Amino acid sequence: MRDRVNRLMALIIQACALSSVLVLMGIFLMLLINGAMLFKEVSVFDFLTGMTWNPGAFDGPAYGALSLIWSTILVTIGAMLMAIPLGIAMAAFMSEVAPRFWRNLLKPLIELLAGIPSVVLGFIGIELIGPLLQKYLGLSTGFNALNGSILLCLMALPTIISLSEEAIRAVPFSFKEASYGLGAGKWETLIKVTLPACTSGLIASSMLGLGRALGETMTVLMVTGNALQFPHGFYDSVRTLTSTIAIELGEVASGTTHYFALFAVASLLFCLCLIINIAAEAIAAKFRYRQT
Amino acid sequence: MSQMKLEAKGLDLFFGAKHVLKKVSIRIPDKQVTALIGPSGCGKSTLLRCFNRMHDLNPMAKLKGDVLFEGQDIHLSKAAELRQKVGMVFQKPNPFPQSIFDNVAYGLRLSQKLTKSELEYKVKAALSQAHLIDELPDLKASAMELSGGQQQRLCIARAVAVSPSVLLMDEPCSALDPISTRKVEELVLQLKSDYCVVIVTHNMQQAKRVSDLTAFMYMGELIEFSETRQLFDKASHELTRNYLEGSFG
Numbered sequence: 001m002r003d004r005v006n007r008l009m010a011l012i013i014q015a016c017a018l019s020s021v022l023v024l025m026g027i028f029l030m031l032l033i034n035g036a037m038l039f040k041e042v043s044v045f046d047f048l049t050g051m052t053w054n055p056g057a058f059d060g061p062a063y064g065a066l067s068l069i070w071s072t073i074l075v076t077i078g079a080m081l082m083a084i085p086l087g088i089a090m091a092a093f094m095s096e097v098a099p100r101f102w103r104n105l106l107k108p109l110i111e112l113l114a115g116i117p118s119v120v121l122g123f124i125g126i127e128l129i130g131p132l133l134q135k136y137l138g139l140s141t142g143f144n145a146l147n148g149s150i151l152l153c154l155m156a157l158p159t160i161i162s163l164s165e166e167a168i169r170a171v172p173f174s175f176k177e178a179s180y181g182l183g184a185g186k187w188e189t190l191i192k193v194t195l196p197a198c199t200s201g202l203i204a205s206s207m208l209g210l211g212r213a214l215g216e217t218m219t220v221l222m223v224t225g226n227a228l229q230f231p232h233g234f235y236d237s238v239r240t241l242t243s244t245i246a247i248e249l250g251e252v253a254s255g256t257t258h259y260f261a262l263f264a265v266a267s268l269l270f271c272l273c274l275i276i277n278i279a280a281e282a283i284a285a286k287f288r289y290r291q292t
Numbered sequence: 293m294s295q296m297k298l299e300a301k302g303l304d305l306f307f308g309a310k311h312v313l314k315k316v317s318i319r320i321p322d323k324q325v326t327a328l329i330g331p332s333g334c335g336k337s338t339l340l341r342c343f344n345r346m347h348d349l350n351p352m353a354k355l356k357g358d359v360l361f362e363g364q365d366i367h368l369s370k371a372a373e374l375r376q377k378v379g380m381v382f383q384k385p386n387p388f389p390q391s392i393f394d395n396v397a398y399g400l401r402l403s404q405k406l407t408k409s410e411l412e413y414k415v416k417a418a419l420s421q422a423h424l425i426d427e428l429p430d431l432k433a434s435a436m437e438l439s440g441g442q443q444q445r446l447c448i449a450r451a452v453a454v455s456p457s458v459l460l461m462d463e464p465c466s467a468l469d470p471i472s473t474r475k476v477e478e479l480v481l482q483l484k485s486d487y488c489v490v491i492v493t494h495n496m497q498q499a500k501r502v503s504d505l506t507a508f509m510y511m512g513e514l515i516e517f518s519e520t521r522q523l524f525d526k527a528s529h530e531l532t533r534n535y536l537e538g539s540f541g
Contacts, residue, residue, distance in 0.1 A: 174386035178447070180349060182399035182454065183376035192398070197389050 031270055034263035038063065041257050047264060051230050053244070055258040063261045065268065067230040071145070071238035072272075075220060078149025078234055079156055079213045084206045086153070087160030088195070094161070095168045096190050107162075114158035122222030125151045130223060139235055143225035146234040151219045156209035163208060167201025168194060200284040207280030211273055217242040241269045295363055297322040297458055297488040298343050298378075303357035305338060305347070312338050314512040315357075320505075322457075325480060325489045327503035327520065329496060331540065335512040336492045337383075340460050343490065344378040345371045361458070376403050378458040379451035384467050385443035387435035387450070392419075392428055395435045395446055399454035418453035422446070422479060441472025448479060452487070459483060461491040465498065477502050496536060500524055508532045 038047065042063045050064015090110075094103050129150055130142030171194050179189040195202065225237030226247065239247075245262050252259045298320040305313035313335050320326050328336040338347075343361070347353035348371050359366045366374050376399070387395050396415045400406060406414065419425040422445045428438075435446055444464055451459060461480070465473040480502045483489055493499050499506050500520060507517040508527070516529045527533045534540060 172386070174382060174384060175388055177346070177349070177382060178386045178388065178450075179398070180371075181344065181346070181375055181380040181382070182402065182450065183372045184398075184402050185372050188402060193388055 028270060031263055031267040034260055035267035036264075038257060038260040038264045042261070047261075053228055053239075055248070055252075055261055061258070063257070063264075065241075065265060067228070068239060068241050068244050068265065069268065071224070071231055072214065072240040072242070072269075074145050074231055074234065074238060075148040075152060075224065075240055076210065076213050078145060079152035080206070080210055082149065082153040083156040083160055083209055083213070087157050087205070087209065088164050088202055090157070090161045091164035091168055092190055092195065095165050096194065097186070110158050110161050113154065114162075118155065118216060118218040119222075121151050121154060122219040125219060125223035137235065141225060141237065143223055143237055144235050145224060145231055145238045148220040148224040148238065148240075149234065151223060152213040152216055155216060155219065156213045159212055160205050160209040163205030164202050167198040167205060170201065171197045199287040203284045203287065204280060207276060207284075210276055214273060214276065215242065215269070217246050221246055241265050241272075245269075296320060296360075297362065298490070299358075299360040299363075300339070300342065301358040301360070303339075303342060303355070303359060305335075305342065305356075306354045307350070308352045312512050313342070316509075316512075316514045318507060318514055318517055320488060320490060322488045323484055323486075324504040325484045325491060325502050326505045326507065327499035328490065328492045328507050328509060329494070329499050329535075330509035330515075331535065332494065334509040336507075336509050337462050339509065339514075340462055340490060340492050343458070343460055344375050344380055346380070376454050377456050378460060379454065379456035381444070381447050381451055381459065381461045381464045383463040385440055385447055387438070387443050387446050389434065389436055391432050392435050392438070392446060393431040396450050396453050399450060403454055414453060418449040419446075421452055421483075422449035423475065424449055439472070441468050441475060444468060444472065444476060445479065448476070448483075452483070456487065458488045458490065461489065463492050463494060466494065473498075496524075508535065510535070 047063055047065055048069075049066055050062060051066050052062040052064045053068055054062045090106075094106055098106070125147050126143075129147050132142065133139060133144070133147055134142035175193050175197055176189050179193040184192070220240050221243040224240065224243065226239040226243055227237035228239055229237070231238045245265055248258070249262050252262060296319040298318075300316050300318050303313055303316040304311070316335075316339060318339075328340060330336050341347055342355065342359050343366070345366060347355060361374065361378060388398065390398075393415055396418050397411055400411060400414055415431070416425060419428065419431075424442065424445050427442060435443065438446060444467070448459075448464075464480075465476050468476065477498065480489055480491065484504075491499075491502065503520045505517065506520040506523045508515045508523065508529075508531075510531055516523060516527060516532045518528075523532065524536060527536060
C-alpha cells in the first residue's frame with residue numbers, strides 16, 4: 001500500500017515537472033510555427049537584414065527587422081553599461097563596506113524599486129527624464145534610446161544588486177581572512193579576492209538583469225519614441241522588438257503576413273533570450289571553481 | 293638572550309562581555325618554534341591572532357595590554373604593514389579560487405613592484421621552500437584542484453613569499469591526513485632557521501615533535517611556558533601535568 005502511494009506521488013510530481021516543460025515547448029512551437037509562415041512570402045535573409053519595417057504599406061509592405069533588432073540591442077546595451085557596474089558596486093558596498101545601518105536602510109529601498117510598476121517608470125521617463133535629456137543634451141526630443149536605457153537600468157538594478165549581494169556574501173570568510181593576513185586592505189581584498197571569487201554569481205545576476213531589460217515592453221514603449229528608423233546612436237529614437245509587437249499585434253488581422261511577421265519577431269526575441277541564457281551558463285561555468 | 297621577536301604584556305581580550313584572554317604575558321624568541329597548547333576554548337588561537345591584529349576584523353573584540361613586535365607596539369603601525377611581517381597560516385587550507393601562481397604572487401603584488409621575471413622567481417622560490425614545486429607541473433592550474441595537504445603547503449608558500457619574519461600557524465594540520473601532516477611538520481622544522489614560528493596545536497605529540505618552546509594555556513590564562521622537553525618531562529604546574537597525562541582536554 002505504502003509502496004503504491006509512493007509510486008503514485010512520484011508520478012504526480014513527475015507530471016507536474018513535465019507540464020512546465022510542455023508549456024514552454026508549446027509556447028516555443030506556437031511562436032515558431034506561426035513565425036515560420038512569414039517565410040513563405042519573405043525570405044529569412046530579408047527579414048533579418050532588411051532595414052525597413054513597414055507592414056502597413058499598400059504598395060509593397062516591408063518586413064525588415066534589422067532596425068528593430070538593433071534598437072533592442074542598443075537600448076539593452078546602454079542599460080547594462082549603466083546597471084552592471086552600478087549594481088555590482090552597490091552590492092559590494094552593501095555587503096562589504098557599509099555599516100549595518102546603511103545596509104538595513106538600502107536593502108528594503110532597493111526591493112521597493114523592484115516593485116514599481118513599469119508604467120509608473122515610463123511616466124517618470126516621459127515627465128522627468130525626457131525633458132531633462134532634451135534640455136541638457138540639446139536634443140530635439142528626449143524620447144530616445146538613452147531614455148529607455150536609463151529606465152531599463154533602473155528596472156534591472158534591483159535584480160542585479162540583490163543577486164550580486166547574495167553572491168558576494170556567499171564568499172567564504174576564510175578567503176578574506178587569508179587576504180588580510182597577507183597585508184591586504186579592505187579595497188584590495190574586495191577587488192582582488194572577494195569579487196573574483198564570486199565571478200560566476202556576478203555574471204549570473206548580470207545576465208538575469210539583462211534578461212529583464214531585454215524583454216521589458218511598457219517602459220521602452222513609452223519613452224523611446226518608437227520611430228521606425230535605423231538608429232545610429234543613443235540620441236536617436238528607437239523602436240524595439242517588444243514595442244513593435246505590443247503596438248501592432250492589437251490591430252493586425254489574424255492570418256495575414258503582418259500577423260505572422262509579428263510572430264517571427266517574437267520568435268526572434270525568444271531566441272535572443274535563449275542565447276543569452278546559454279551564454280550566461282557557459283561563461284559562469286568557465287569561472288566556477290570547485291569549492292572545497 | 294637577544295631581543296624577543298614577539299611579546300605580550302598583561303594582555304586582556306574581551307569578545308563582548310566574554311573575557312577570553314586574562315593577563316597573558318609571553319616572550320617569544322626568534323628562529324625557534326613556539327607551540328601553544330591547551331584544551332579547546334583555552335584561548336590559544338585567540339592569543340595567536342593578537343600578534344597580527346586579526347582581531348581588528350571583529351568589531352566585538354576589545355584588547356587591553358601591550359603586544360610588541362621587535363620591541364614596538366604593534367598598534368602603532370598599520371595593520372597591513374604588520375601583517376606583511378607577521379604572516380599567518382590558517383586552520384583550514386584557504387587558497388584563493390585562483391591559479392597556484394596567483395595565490396603565491398598575491399602578497400608580492402600587493403607590497404612590491406616587481407617585474408614579471410622577478411615575480412616568477414620569487415613565486416618559484418616560495419614554492420620550493422614549501423617543497424611544492426616538484427609536485428606542481430602547472431602553476432596555472434587552479435589551486436582548488438590540489439589535495440588538502442598541498443593546499444595547506446601552498447598557503448605556507450603564499451605566506452613565506454612576502455618574506456615575513458614571523459609565521460603564525462593556527463592548527464595548520466588539523467584538517468590534514470597523517471602523511472600531509474608529516475610533510476607540514478618537516479616544513480615547520482626547516483622554516484625555523486629563517487623565521488620565528490608560533491604554532492597552535494591541539495596535538496601534544498605534534499608540539500613535542502616540532503617545537504622548542506611550549507606554552508600551556510587554560511581558560512584564557514597562560515599557565516606555564518618553558519622549553520618543550522622540560523614542560524613535557526617535568527611540568528611545574530599541576531594543571532599542565534594533568535593535561536599532558538590526558539586527565540582532561
